[in-house]
Amino acid sequence: MHLNAIAMAVFLSVASSHVAADQMMDHSHHHAAAPEQQPWGIAGDAAAVSRSIEISMDDNMRFSPELIEVQQGETIRFVLPNKGAVQHEFVLGEKAGLDEYANMVLQGMGMQHGQTGMSHVDPGQAGEVLWTFNRAGTFDFACLIAGHYQSGMIGKIKVNPR
Numbered sequence: 719m720h721l722n723a724i725a726m727a728v729f730l731s732v733a734s735s736h737v738a739a740d741q742m743m744d745h746s747h748h749h750a751a752a753p754e755q756q757p758w759g760i761a762g763d764a765a766a767v768s769r770s771i772e773i774s775m776d777d778n779m780r781f782s783p784e785l786i787e788v789q790q791g792e793t794i795r796f797v798l799p800n801k802g803a804v805q806h807e808f809v810l811g812e813k814a815g816l817d818e819y820a821n822m823v824l825q826g827m828g829m830q831h832g833q834t835g836m837s838h839v840d841p842g843q844a845g846e847v848l849w850t851f852n853r854a855g856t857f858d859f860a861c862l863i864a865g866h867y868q869s870g871m872i873g874k875i876k877v878n879p880r
């Protein structure tokens with residue numbers, strides 16, 4: 719009985735140190751920014767790009783084109799020239815989430831830059847986003863700079879099922 723209890727205690731301490739090690743490894747994976755599946759797809763790999771789509775942005779608060787269609791499974795290289803005189807951005811997402819972000823930006827809370835599926839572009843420059851549309855549906859892209867989203871700087875992506 720006594721021996722079993724010691725064995726159990728040793729087993730538990732070994733087991734818990736394993737858990738700690740796994741959590742640490744998992745943690746470091748997160749820092750390496752492993753692509754995260756989103757309802758609208760996942761960050762794309764340059765080697766998997768099937769075609770490029772150019773979407774320009776301008777100071778009329780419009781994307782051109784405003785509607786694009788892709789096939790489920792395609793990896794798209796979005797080329798994003800900013801033809802305006804102010805900064806614009808391209809953020810992939812879904813209406814509800816973009817609404818929420820746009821409100822946070824208006825309230826001065828900003829949003830996380832450097833996340834996947836978005837590009838913040840200076841005037842005269844061109845941004846780039848690589849994205850794999852592995853889920854069918856209709857999704858959105860938007861410029862979330864304060865006032866731009868509210869002026870209608872929004873577009874749609876239709877992902878046709880395979």
Ligand SMILES: [Cu+2]
Nearest residue numbers: 806807861866
């Ligand atoms: Cu904009």
